[in-house]
Amino acid sequence: MNVFDFHATALDGAPIDLARYRGKVLLIVNTASACGFTPQYKGLEEVYRQFRERGIEVLGFPCNQFGQQESGSEAEIGAFCEKNYGVSFPLFAKIDVNGAHAHPLFRHLESEAPGLLGTERIKWNFTKFLVGRDGRVVKRYAPRTPPHALVADIEQLLAR
Template sequence: MTIYDFSADSIAGTPVNLGTYRGKVVLIVNTASKCGFTPQYKGLEAVYQQFKDKGVEVLGFPCNQFGKQEPGSADEIGAFCEKNYGVTFPLFEKIDVNGGNAHPLFKHLKREAPGLLGTEVIKWNFTKFLVKKNGTVYKRYAPRTEPKELMSDIEKLLAE
């Protein structure tokens, strides 16, 4: 099973088959607009701008499960990200990443790349998953990991 076996609704409500990203390196992030890590949107956009023409996609999945730090509607989230951080990478509808209602994509990501001590739970906003061109999960990164710290791993996966 790979990320290509899943779909998710875009922030505009349109279904997106993740098979669309086949052959690309994909960075998947659970995001929030009112979090201490929210400024990472700027770094995620910088990664996207630097690598999008080389075959990298950044996918943002807003989530309100951590301190209710993503309370807005899809329209509000999209406008916030564009206005404050110039986000042009794809955003998706707000989802759950933990618990019984967790999006199937995130259940898969957590199974494939558990966190510290093998735990599958996502502990906070801006947990990142880097996916190889073949759709398999390469690595999970903690919320504190700045997007720029992923550059060497992205370049390595692009060269594969």
């Protein structure tokens, strides 16, 4: 099983088969609009614009599980991200990333790339997962890791 075996719902409610991204490098991130890390949207957009022509997709998954920092509706989330950070990469409907109602994609990401000391649970907003063109999870990055710090790893995957 790999990332391309999953489905998600776009911010506008449309069903998305992640197989549409087959052959691309993916940067999958759980996001929030009222978090200390929210300015990372700018860096994620920069990475997307810098590398999209070479085959990267940044996929943002809003989540309200950490400090209730994503309480808005999907429409409000989209408007906020576009207005404040110029986000043009795909955003998905709000999901849970931990617990009984965690989205299956994030269960998979967590098991394939555990965090510190082997813990699978996502600790906070803006945890990032880098996925190769084959749909396999390559690496997990902590929320504090800014998007520009992933550039060397992204370059390596895009060169393959």
